[in-house]
Amino acid sequence: MAKGLEIIAAADLKNGIGKDGDLLAHLSPDLKRLRMMTTGNIIVMGRKTYLSFPKRPLPDRENIVLTSRPEDFPQIRCFSSTDELLSYTDKAEKTVYVLGGGEVYRCLLPYCTKIHLTRILHEFEGADTFFPDIDVMPEWEKTLEGEVITTEKYPFRYDEYKRV
Numbered sequence: 545m546a547k548g549l550e551i552i553a554a555a556d557l558k559n560g561i562g563k564d565g566d567l568l569a570h571l572s573p574d575l576k577r578l579r580m581m582t583t584g585n586i587i588v589m590g591r592k593t594y595l596s597f598p599k600r601p602l603p604d605r606e607n608i609v610l611t612s613r614p615e616d617f618p619q620i621r622c623f624s625s626t627d628e629l630l631s632y633t634d635k636a637e638k639t640v641y642v643l644g645g646g647e648v649y650r651c652l653l654p655y656c657t658k659i660h661l662t663r664i665l666h667e668f669e670g671a672d673t674f675f676p677d678i679d680v681m682p683e684w685e686k687t688l689e690g691e692v693i694t695t696e697k698y699p700f701r702y703d704e705y706k707r708v
Contacts (some may be wrong), residue, residue: 548657560671585639590648646673659705666698
């Protein structure tokens with residue numbers, strides 16, 4: 545794998561990323577940043593994440609769904625195994641971003657080289673989907689802890705990690 549995959553995620557202080565099939569918070573600057581980073585590139589996600597988008601597929605980027613039921617998504621590229629996905633993305637000339645959800649993050653984390661984590665500085669009640677606790681994993685090093693942004697309902701910052 546030449547470049548490796550990159551993760552984009554938003555997690556609260558307890559690593560919660562979702563509840564009832566939706567994000568814990570919709571942060572406008574974060575969604576704009578996601579669009580800016582991924583436009584013209586490849587995004588990989590699981591079935592539930594894909595179905596959570598109000599408009600799908602996301603425009604101006606290649607959408608890929610990792611699912612055990614690719615027949616449910618005839619309009620876009622799907623893979624039913626990690627090996628098939630990696631065989632395809634290894635040849636990609638573009639950056640490949642993993643957008644979630646929880647199962648897909650856990651499954652693809654070993655193949656990722658960078659994590660772009662929006663840390664929401666709040667603890668949400670009832671989160672039912674979680675991001676791996678990378679702060680306790682020795683193979684990940686925080687390379688950037690961004691400035692706190694307070695323009696939204698919940699303060700947040702952009703952190704970055706790299707595989708060591």
